[in-house]
Amino acid sequence: MTVTHMTGGPSVHFENVGLSLGGNTILDGVNFTVAAGTIHCVIGPNGGGKTSLIRSLLGQMPHTGDIRICWGNDWTMGYVPQALEFDDSLPMTVADFMAMIGQRHRPAFMGLKRDSRTLVENVLARVDMLDKRDRPFGSLSGGERQRVLLAQALMPSPKLLVLDEPASGLDKAGAAVMHSIVQELSDNGTTVLIIHHDLGIVREIAHGVTCINQHMLFSGDPQQELTSERIFTIFSSSAKAA
Ligand SMILES: Nc1ncnc2c1ncn2[C@@H]1O[C@H](COP(=O)(O)OP(=O)(O)OP(=O)(O)O)[C@@H](O)[C@H]1O
Structure with missing residues (x-):
């Protein structure tokens, strides 16, 4: 390329x-x-x-x-895959998932830094998923996962x-x-x-x-x-x- x-x-x-x-x-x-x-x-x-x-x-x-x-x-560049291979039993919330994607140098279990939190909340709100940020990612429906995948592709704005x-x-x-x-x-x-x-x-x-x-x-x-x-x-x- x-x-x-x-x-x-x-x-x-x-x-x-x-x-x-x-x-x-x-x-x-x-x-x-x-x-x-x-x-x-x-x-x-x-x-x-x-x-x-x-x-x-x-x-x-x-x-x-x-x-x-x-x-x-x-x-x-942002990318939204067709589907995501994900172990549903992983104890990871939507916010953890976003932290993992958005903060490459910080373990997801440490949660979101304050400046990242606003960014994550903004993109989750854009896809109507803010109220589900504390839900386990593995418990989301297919459509809800797709919305979160879209949200991660917007962070930072591509x-x-x-x-x-x-x-x-x-x-x-x-x-x-x-x-x-x-x-x-x-x-x-x-x-x-x-x-x-x-x-x-x-x-x-x-x-x-x-x-x-x-x-x-x-x-x-x-x-x-x-x-x-x-x-x-x-x-x-x-x-x-x-
Ligand atoms: N890693 C792989 N090894 C061998 N064949 C593959 C591999 N990945 C895809 N293919 C084959 O390549 C062809 C094109 O697959 P691809 O997923 O790119 O099609 P697509 O147009 O996206 O299909 P769909 O609309 O069903 O999602 C298919 O026949 C598929 O089986």
């Missing part, structure tokens, strides 16, 4: 990205750009390689090709926010909170890259959309690219053969 400097929020450039795992081709010749300060959605059928692409961006996959992030002065199917475990209210946060960040210049399955929402919130199914099928303006015929073709049972 190459990193270059520019002023403003980062643009992200996927250039001829490929990935093979266990002898199988997962991604091949993926080329698209996420413009600085935009909301860009990655869509495609199950198993099409969306998470693998995001993990390549995060440096967690042995991809080929180049992924360039043209950062401004602030290199802060210039690049990457979300892997953030709405999957969320109810309508949770999804609305998440989308309004994404919108607000984007309005303030943050670049947001989201894997999303709800094409109605993609049309509503995204400035750009890229569809991948091993290869890149199309990329551009959602209003023009997301035609009914295309959506039917991509997500029909024959999609894997496309």
